[in-house]
Amino acid sequence: MTCAQAHDRLAELAPLAGDDALPQDLARHLQSCERCREHLHASRLMWDELAHWPEQEMPAELVRTVATRARAEAKTADSPLAIALVFGLVAALVSAFVISSRVSLDHVPPLGLVGVGAVWTVLYSGLFFLFRLAKEHQRAVFFLTRAVLVAGGMFLLLSYLSPVPASITFCSRYYVTQPLLDRISIAATYFLFGGVYAGLPMAIAAYVTPGPLRENTAMQGTLAGGMFALLLTPGIIMQCAPFAFGVLIGWFAGALLGSVLGGMLGFWLRARIA
Amino acid sequence: MSRTSDSTNNSDSELMQAYVQGDAAAFDALFIRHGGKIYNFLLRETGDPALAQDLTQETWLRVIRAKDRFKPGSRFTSWLYTIVFNLLRDERKRRRRRGGENHISIHEADAVVDENTRPVDESAEQAEMRDAVQVAVSRLPEEQRRVLLLTKYQGLTFAEAGDILGISEAAARQKAWRGIQTLRNVLKGNQ
Ligand SMILES: [Zn+2]
Numbered sequence: 001m002t003c004a005q006a007h008d009r010l011a012e013l014a015p016l017a018g019d020d021a022l023p024q025d026l027a028r029h030l031q032s033c034e035r036c037r038e039h040l041h042a043s044r045l046m047w048d049e050l051a052h053w054p055e056q057e058m059p060a061e062l063v064r065t066v067a068t069r070a071r072a073e074a075k076t077a078d079s080p081l082a083i084a085l086v087f088g089l090v091a092a093l094v095s096a097f098v099i100s101s102r103v104s105l106d107h108v109p110p111l112g113l114v115g116v117g118a119v120w121t122v123l124y125s126g127l128f129f130l131f132r133l134a135k136e137h138q139r140a141v142f143f144l145t146r147a148v149l150v151a152g153g154m155f156l157l158l159s160y161l162s163p164v165p166a167s168i169t170f171c172s173r174y175y176v177t178q179p180l181l182d183r184i185s186i187a188a189t190y191f192l193f194g195g196v197y198a199g200l201p202m203a204i205a206a207y208v209t210p211g212p213l214r215e216n217t218a219m220q221g222t223l224a225g226g227m228f229a230l231l232l233t234p235g236i237i238m239q240c241a242p243f244a245f246g247v248l249i250g251w252f253a254g255a256l257l258g259s260v261l262g263g264m265l266g267f268w269l270r271a272r273i274a
Numbered sequence: 275m276s277r278t279s280d281s282t283n284n285s286d287s288e289l290m291q292a293y294v295q296g297d298a299a300a301f302d303a304l305f306i307r308h309g310g311k312i313y314n315f316l317l318r319e320t321g322d323p324a325l326a327q328d329l330t331q332e333t334w335l336r337v338i339r340a341k342d343r344f345k346p347g348s349r350f351t352s353w354l355y356t357i358v359f360n361l362l363r364d365e366r367k368r369r370r371r372r373g374g375e376n377h378i379s380i381h382e383a384d385a386v387v388d389e390n391t392r393p394v395d396e397s398a399e400q401a402e403m404r405d406a407v408q409v410a411v412s413r414l415p416e417e418q419r420r421v422l423l424l425t426k427y428q429g430l431t432f433a434e435a436g437d438i439l440g441i442s443e444a445a446a447r448q449k450a451w452r453g454i455q456t457l458r459n460v461l462k463g464n465q
Contacts, residue, residue: 051426070298070338073335
């Protein structure tokens with residue numbers, strides 16, 4: 001081994017710690033060559049010299065600050081359920097307010113209103129909770145819940161612009177739609193309108209909210225539509241109180257079918273066009 | 275305090291997983307284990323105690339906020355130093371933006387030595403040598419300096435240092451050796 005080769009080997013191995021083992025050929029060269037031995041020795045001395053840069057204690061204030069911040073962050077991070085409940089309550093109140101501003105709720109007993117409000121809070125909270133929980137780990141669930149929440153917002157807007165009962169009253173007097181509505185029962189009418197009022201927002205939401213494009217758009221649509229129909233139930237019950245039970249069933253069945261079909265259509269269209 | 279974080283035998287990765295699952299004491303254990311090391315690394319890397327404090331704090335806040343992104347079973351120190359290096363990169367960018375052409379980047383200043391922390395029993399020559407080493411290290415090319423800091427002071431192997439810096443173990447060894455040779459030349463001139 002030449003000196004140049006020895007230098008190259010040393011640079012490759014960087015045997016800076018004194019107890020680093022050396023390959024045989026290199027060790028043999030070092031034994032016979034004082035210059036290369038000195039080169040390694042001086043390098044190891046330099047490495048040891050670095051130890052004269054002493055460690056310093058962390059300032060006590062820094063330790064305190066990090067500990068305090070860690071506690072604070074842990075507190076907010078540990079209560080996703082509480083956050084979801086607050087969001088759920090606000091969303092339920094807003095929804096009830098929107099409906100009550102367009103439809104008279106005089107016929108609903110106060111206790112019934114509280115019950116419906118509570119159910120709505122639970123449903124919204126569950127969705128928000130799922131939404132937040134799934135954000136990091138379950139992207140597919142995250143996108144589904146987001147589409148459902150967006151659809152919920154659109155349903156409220158639609159109900160505010162023209163609530164279902166008002167639309168039905170209008171259509172039953174309008175000369176084009178009157179003959180059709182005259183021929184079907186009131187429950188069937190609500191089935192029809194319930195389907196459109198649920199299917200339209202769900203289809204649009206499924207189409208516009210970005211997310212991964214899944215092969216199984218039917219499954220996506222069914223899941224999102226099912227969740228959405230469940231979310232609409234308190235609103236349907238509130239508005240149905242003055243009508244017969246058949247209307248309630250008709251409306252709910254229409255909403256469920258509309259949601260699922262709307263969801264399927266929206267997801268399918270998005271996958272198709274992308 | 276919970277069962278998991280009581281034990282000092284727990285690996286970093288286990289502690290981190292315990293923390294992700296809501297064991298706040300596991301975070302304390304990790305901070306006790308690595309807080310000082312990170313602070314000293316940043317102190318040596320930046321030469322600025324105030325900046326080192328800020329960046330240490332920010333590093334641990336990022337650990338807290340990004341805890342869900344820690345992959346179970348992966349090496350905690352690699353993840354931790356990746357955060358540190360990202361912060362250093364951001365800080366350098368920020369300084370460059372703020373200062374335009376005339377910026378003083380980390381390490382262009384000579385004032386690496388903090389007078390307040392000088393050991394009392396140190397002789398004048400020792401102090402001089404130490405100051406010279408610190409200035410010389412701080413002026414090394416970035417990768418050479420970082421390999422030396424990670425292996426000499428943070429107790430990492432060349433393979434671990436290379437992993438963190440995104441280079442091979444062989445490259446880390448070569449950079450360390452080259453760094454040592456540069457220091458020898460610089461300090462020979464000083465004496
Ligand atoms: Zn030789």
